[in-house]
Amino acid sequence: MSESGRDARNPAELAGPPAAPGGQPPDLTDEALSGEVAELVGQLAEEPTPSRVRRLQAAAFRLARRGGRAGWSGVRSSGRVGWSGVRSGGRWLTSQTLALAPRLPIRDQQTLRAQFPGLDPEELADALIQGSARAAASVGAAVGAAMFLPLPAAPVEVAVETLGLVGIEVKLVAELHEVYGMRAPGPAPERALAYLAAWAHRRGVSVAPGGLVLAVGSPLRRRLERRLLVRAGRSAASLGPLLTGAAAGALLNRQETRRLGHDVRHDLRRRSAQGDRWPR
Numbered sequence: 170m171s172e173s174g175r176d177a178r179n180p181a182e183l184a185g186p187p188a189a190p191g192g193q194p195p196d197l198t199d200e201a202l203s204g205e206v207a208e209l210v211g212q213l214a215e216e217p218t219p220s221r222v223r224r225l226q227a228a229a230f231r232l233a234r235r236g237g238r239a240g241w242s243g244v245r246s247s248g249r250v251g252w253s254g255v256r257s258g259g260r261w262l263t264s265q266t267l268a269l270a271p272r273l274p275i276r277d278q279q280t281l282r283a284q285f286p287g288l289d290p291e292e293l294a295d296a297l298i299q300g301s302a303r304a305a306a307s308v309g310a311a312v313g314a315a316m317f318l319p320l321p322a323a324p325v326e327v328a329v330e331t332l333g334l335v336g337i338e339v340k341l342v343a344e345l346h347e348v349y350g351m352r353a354p355g356p357a358p359e360r361a362l363a364y365l366a367a368w369a370h371r372r373g374v375s376v377a378p379g380g381l382v383l384a385v386g387s388p389l390r391r392r393l394e395r396r397l398l399v400r401a402g403r404s405a406a407s408l409g410p411l412l413t414g415a416a417a418g419a420l421l422n423r424q425e426t427r428r429l430g431h432d433v434r435h436d437l438r439r440r441s442a443q444g445d446r447w448p449r
Contacts, residue, residue: 202232203265207272210336215276217304222311225333232265233328258401259394262328266335266397271361273340278347294348298430301341302423308333309422331401338426339368342433346374349437369393371429372436400425 209225276284285293308330343364346352353363353374363374369392403421 199232200268202228203268204272206232206332207269207336208274210269210333211274211340213307213333214301214304214337214340217300217307219307219311222307225308226311226329229329229332230325232332233325258328259398262331262397262401263390263394265332266339266365266393267362269332269336270339270365271358273336273343273361275340275343275357275361275364276347277352278350281344281347290348294345294430294434297341297344297348298427298434301337301430302427304337305334305422305426306419308337310419327401331397334422334426335368335397335400338429339364341426341430342368345430345433345437349434349441351437351441365393367433368429369396371432373433373440 205228206225209221209228213221213225281293281297282288285296288296339361343360346364346367351373353360353367355363366389367374369389403425
């Protein structure tokens with residue numbers, strides 16, 4: 170039987186890490202949970218395994234549940250974005266993604282070359298895109314079976330999947346910039362936001378005069394929120410009975426992550442060929 174099938178029949182595994190003495194799960198802060206999710210996303214993106222998928226689900230599930238129903242009820246299990254809770258759901262996903270991005274473990278060009286010896290930039294970009302697509306598919310296969318769970322859990326599963334997928338894809342975007350020698354300027358936290366903006370625009374980093382503006386109500390933040398809701402809507406559309414949902418989730422995620430990787434890669438390849446570089 171497939172790993173996704175076993176996960177679907179054991180929903181208790183998704184409730185979180187082992188309980189602390191007294192039967193209660195460890196009481197981590199939101200910041201600590203976000204850091205744990207980022208670390209697990211990084212591990213999963215580099216080597217997708219069933220155990221890592223389960224651990225990521227557990228950590229992201231706890232983070233989503235802590236956000237409360239208002240935080241994740243904007244996307245309905247029907248696959249449609251409902252009016253009720255859309256704004257609060259979008260704001261919650263945006264704030265969590267902004268907290269997640271700077272904590273993602275991004276491999277620099279030297280590390281990537283050491284881990285993938287003998288590959289030229291094009292072959293290395295291929296390897297990163299395919300690896301991220303496999304990781305996204307593994308998350309989709311696990312969460313896509315969520316309709317086996319009681320229906321009220323489905324919106325939480327959508328939030329869990331969206332956070333995991335966006336983390337995988339932002340890490341891919343950042344490492345593609347490293348491959349083509351186009352690392353975003355500035356310290357690591359600023360680069361993380363630049364890569365998140367690149368994910369939202371589906372292209373390489375663009376640095377506007379004055380830097381990135383992600384204040385509440387800013388055009389960039391609104392675009393990020395819209396992209397997150399679209400991504401969550403696709404996750405919701407993949408929910409279905411047991412293995413049907415698992416297969417749909419895996420296929421949709423693999424295709425979307427691969428498409429995103431190729432879009433960003435094409436833009437970076439074009440800029441690299443033109444000799445574009447940012448001031449250091």
